[in-house]
Amino acid sequence: xxxxxxxxxTLTREKAPFAPIDPTNVRVYxxxxxxxxxxxxxxxxxxxxxxxxxxxxxxxxGPAHVTYARNVTDVDDKIxxxxxxxxxxxxxxxxxxxxxxxxxxxxxxxxxxxxVNVPGARxxxxxxxxxxxxxEMVTLIxxxxxxxxxxxxxDHVLFDVPSMPDYGGLSRRPLDEMEAGxxxxxxxxxxxxxxxxxxxxxxxxxxSWPSPADIAAPGRPGWHIECSAMSWKHLxxxxxxxxxxxxxxxxxxxxxxxxxxxxFGTAVMANVWLHNGFLQVEGEKMSKSxxxxxxxxxxxxxxxxxVVRLAMLKTHYRQPIDWTLRGLEEASxxxxxxxxxxxxxxxAQHMPPxxxxxxxDDLNTAAxxxxxxxxxxxxxxxxxASLLGLLGQTQSGRAQASVQAAGIDVGKVEALIEERRAxxxxxxxxxxxxxxxxxxxxxxxxxxxxxGTTTWSxxx
Numbered sequence: 001x002x003x004x005x006x007x008x009x010t011l012t013r014e015k016a017p018f019a020p021i022d023p024t025n026v027r028v029y030x031x032x033x034x035x036x037x038x039x040x041x042x043x044x045x046x047x048x049x050x051x052x053x054x055x056x057x058x059x060x061x062g063p064a065h066v067t068y069a070r071n072v073t074d075v076d077d078k079i080x081x082x083x084x085x086x087x088x089x090x091x092x093x094x095x096x097x098x099x100x101x102x103x104x105x106x107x108x109x110x111x112x113x114x115x116v117n118v119p120g121a122r123x124x125x126x127x128x129x130x131x132x133x134x135x136e137m138v139t140l141i142x143x144x145x146x147x148x149x150x151x152x153x154x155d156h157v158l159f160d161v162p163s164m165p166d167y168g169g170l171s172r173r174p175l176d177e178m179e180a181g182x183x184x185x186x187x188x189x190x191x192x193x194x195x196x197x198x199x200x201x202x203x204x205x206x207x208s209w210p211s212p213a214d215i216a217a218p219g220r221p222g223w224h225i226e227c228s229a230m231s232w233k234h235l236x237x238x239x240x241x242x243x244x245x246x247x248x249x250x251x252x253x254x255x256x257x258x259x260x261x262x263x264f265g266t267a268v269m270a271n272v273w274l275h276n277g278f279l280q281v282e283g284e285k286m287s288k289s290x291x292x293x294x295x296x297x298x299x300x301x302x303x304x305x306x307v308v309r310l311a312m313l314k315t316h317y318r319q320p321i322d323w324t325l326r327g328l329e330e331a332s333x334x335x336x337x338x339x340x341x342x343x344x345x346x347x348a349q350h351m352p353p354x355x356x357x358x359x360x361d362d363l364n365t366a367a368x369x370x371x372x373x374x375x376x377x378x379x380x381x382x383x384x385a386s387l388l389g390l391l392g393q394t395q396s397g398r399a400q401a402s403v404q405a406a407g408i409d410v411g412k413v414e415a416l417i418e419e420r421r422a423x424x425x426x427x428x429x430x431x432x433x434x435x436x437x438x439x440x441x442x443x444x445x446x447x448x449x450x451x452g453t454t455t456w457s458x459x460x
Contacts, residue, residue: 005060007241008318008362010249010273011170015362018272020240025123026057026066027235029270031227031244031252032127034073035097036082038295039104041308041323042245042279042286048309048389049276049317049363050243051110054125055387056359059351063116069126069234071227072098075220080206090207091131104296107305109389128230130221134209136229137221140263141198141212149262150198153189155217157199161192164258170273171250178250196255197222224255231269232260242270246277277320286323294323301407306390307332313365313388336457338372338381338391340447345378347386355384408458413444417454420446 005018020026030050033039050070057066073079074094083093106112113125141157144150149163161167168178179193201217202208208218221229231239237260244253253273260269278285281292299308310331315321352375358367368388375381385391420435439446439456446456 003060003356003360005056005360006362007272007274009271010275011268011271013172018240020061021238021271023061024065026061026241027239028054028057028066028068028241028243029227029231029235029239030068030070030242031248032070032072033098033101034076034078035094035101036076036079037097038297039101040286041281041294041296041299044105044108044296044308045279045312045317045321046243046245046276047105047110048108048312050274052313052359052363052365052388053241053243053274054111055389056363058116059356059387063123064118064121065123067123067126067235069128069231071230072127072129073223073226074098074129074131075207075226076223084205094129100297104300107300108296109305109309109392111389126234128234130226130230131207133226133229133233134221136233137225138209138212140225140229140232140259141221143263144198144259145212145215147262149258151191152215153191154187155201155211155219156187156189156197157212157216158190158195159198159255159258159262161194161196161258164262167194167258168254170257171254173250178254196224196251198225198259224252225259227252228256228259228263228269231256232264237264238266238268239270241272241274243274244276246275249275274317276317277315279321279323281323282325283322303328303332304335306335306393309389310335310369314369316366317363332458334373335390338385339393340455341376342378342382342385342391345382347383348377348379350383351387352380352384355387359387408442408444413439413442413456417446417456421454424448 006015007018008015028050030046032047033043047070054066054068072094075090079090079094083090086093102112111125113127117124141150144159145152145157148160150157150159168175171178199211199216199219199221201219207220209220210218231242242253242256257269260266280286281294284290284292286292286294296308307328308331311323311327312321314327314331352371354371354374355368358364358371361367365388368384372381372384375384382391416435416439420432420439423429423431423435436446440459443459444456445459446454448454
């Protein structure tokens with residue numbers, strides 16, 4: 001029997017024991033990237049947080065019993081505009097951007113489908129793309145029209161919000177606030193200000209598909225229907241956990257709930273809703289106008305991905321996080337200490353309870369990391385860290401990753417290390433010191449270990 005996991009549910013506004021619909025196939029959906037430009041550091045937070053959730057569920061229920069879908073939005077206004085600007089198709093743009101995104105998140109220690117999927121297994125990691133699910137979107141829209149929850153107006157299909165009496169149950173916003181905050185274009189053909197687009201006609205040159213039941217102009221789906229369709233296709237009408245950033249609660253997640261529930265006649269879309277908090281940079285909201293807009297790739301040019309991951313996990317996922325240089329420096333020093341402590345030890349077979357228990361309490365990573373600091377057995381430390389996606393390299397591999405991230409010539413470092421080793425073997429201490437100083441000038445610190453080996457790290 002799996003240990004009891006407790007999660008804070010945005011839907012109920014309380015923390016409660018997690019009880020999967022089917023323990024042999026725990027199903028999770030997370031809103032992933034819109035692939036039109038390089039992902040920024042704020043995008044990295046939900047990817048890392050819900051990667052941790054995926055790892056924890058696999059630990060609790062078994063790798064063969066967790067299905068995780070993290071979608072890719074590959075058609076929307078920004079994508080269309082960027083592709084047109086560059087003179088390429090949206091598929092060319094989104095393939096290119098998605099490839100870069102995959103490289104970024106891999107460097108952050110995020111599990112990918114190729115890492116975990118086993119041929120023929122029921123549970124798996126899926127990365128569905130919106131444009132591969134147009135048929136499902138059309139089916140949902142036709143169902144909503146037939147049920148009286150959607151209508152056609154000026155070649156659009158819109159969801160009729162007043163047709164759902166308990167609309168707003170997820171965000172719990174007052175009606176006037178929802179009307180003011182609904183990020184949809186004002187249109188005279190809408191019956192209610194809150195009604196939102198399920199299908200819209202395409203402009204000349206934009207991607208286009210036949211409309212649902214030919215009741216509107218050829219066009220493309222609205223944003224919200226995409227996630228309803230992809231989650232239904234891969235997880236079913238009702239599933240266990242839906243996750244995403246706090247900024248998606250309204251209107252995106254609220255509208256997903258409305259579409260799915262009204263189409264299928266279900267009481268809920270997902271039993272548990274998880275939302276991570278906002279990210280600021282050095283105490284300010286990240287924005288291009290402030291000059292503090294940072295992509296994941298820009299951060300990875302200066303810091304190893306593992307440092308970035310640890311810096312993210314130091315703050316509880318529901319709390320706002322302040323992204324600072326100091327936080328990265330502290331994370332780097334912590335990893336250096338831990339790698340020095342574990343050496344090349346293999347992880348213990350059993351997860352340390354002191355680390356697992358805080359994670360079972362709504363993914364309390366701050367408390368779990370505090371417990372890691374208290375562990376003195378190398379194998380136990382490595383086992384506990386592995387659950388958080390940390391200490392996955394050898395000690396020397398960690399050092400090399402740090403050197404590469406700092407733009408240092410690894411081959412030259414290796415050659416100097418060997419030169420210093422030869423000097424020490426010959427007891428030429430002056431030559432050994434000269435090489436040490438040369439390495440330090442490059443930004444590399446060396447450490448001579450008791451077992452006769454030498455390891456190195458980037459000076460921070």
